[in-house]
Amino acid sequence: MDVALLTVGDEVLAGDTVNTNAAWLAEQVTDRGATVRRILTVPDDHEIIADRVAAYAARYDAVIVTGGLGGTPDDVTMAAVADGLDRAFVVYDEIRDGLEAKAEQFRTENPDLADEYEFDLDFIAAARLPDGARPLVTDAGWAAGCVVDGVYVLPGVPDEMQAMFRLVADEFDGEVVSETLYTPTPEGAMGETLVAVRERFDVEVGSYPADPETPNRLKVTGTDSTAVQQAAAWLRDTIETVDPPD
Secondary structure, three states, X not given: OEEEEEEEOHHHHOOOOOOHHHHHHHHHHHHOOOEEEEEEEEOOOHHHHHHHHHHHHHHOOEEEEEOOOOOOOOOOHHHHHHHHOOOOEEEOHHHHHHHHHHHHHHHHHOHHHHHHOOOOOOHHHHOEEEOOOEXXXXXXXXXXXXXXXXXXXXXXXXXXXXXXXXXXXXXXXXXXXXXXXXXXXXXXXXXXXXXXXXXXXXXXXXXXXXXXXXOEXXXXXXXXXXXXXXXXXXXXXXXXXXXXXX
């Protein structure tokens, strides 16, 4: 299963917000055996979002889009996804009813805030999804997400995004397995070893150097669990390995 991650947000591109969502999602998807093929950040621009959604949806098994949901003028993601997939953008009555109930509950539980601030919530705008989409709703946040044509649209707030991803986590699976080793051997001294292990066992081996006081990390990856285990064992016999750092 090949997956693309698309983060939406001017604030991410400006460096005002760190893109922790992409890192977290990449780890979650990879741990489930799928493969992340693209990670891209784009601005809150309808045309750009629609273009990338259309291209990635045609190329990959799944696309996860985060950010730009809600109902305010700068929340353009959901409408852009609908355009990118050539679907109508329609109001889901059950989403609107749920948002109205959530707002009323908030007013009841927070009367002081309700009196102090005049809440002008656009329930219609917040309840629009691409036609035919499967809505995703959690108690963690306000905006609904959805799944449509292999595109998973999630909120940008990390806690809300993670809660919504858990609703669909089991849909991201694949045959990729991996095993990680640590070695004090410098990367430059392992060139022949890394070539040999790839050729011998038909696996991929990523080498990730660290600072001088931290062991280097080797990640053996493949679709055959036996080959991955054998490759890892061969590496342990060939180079010095150590326990993972604390």
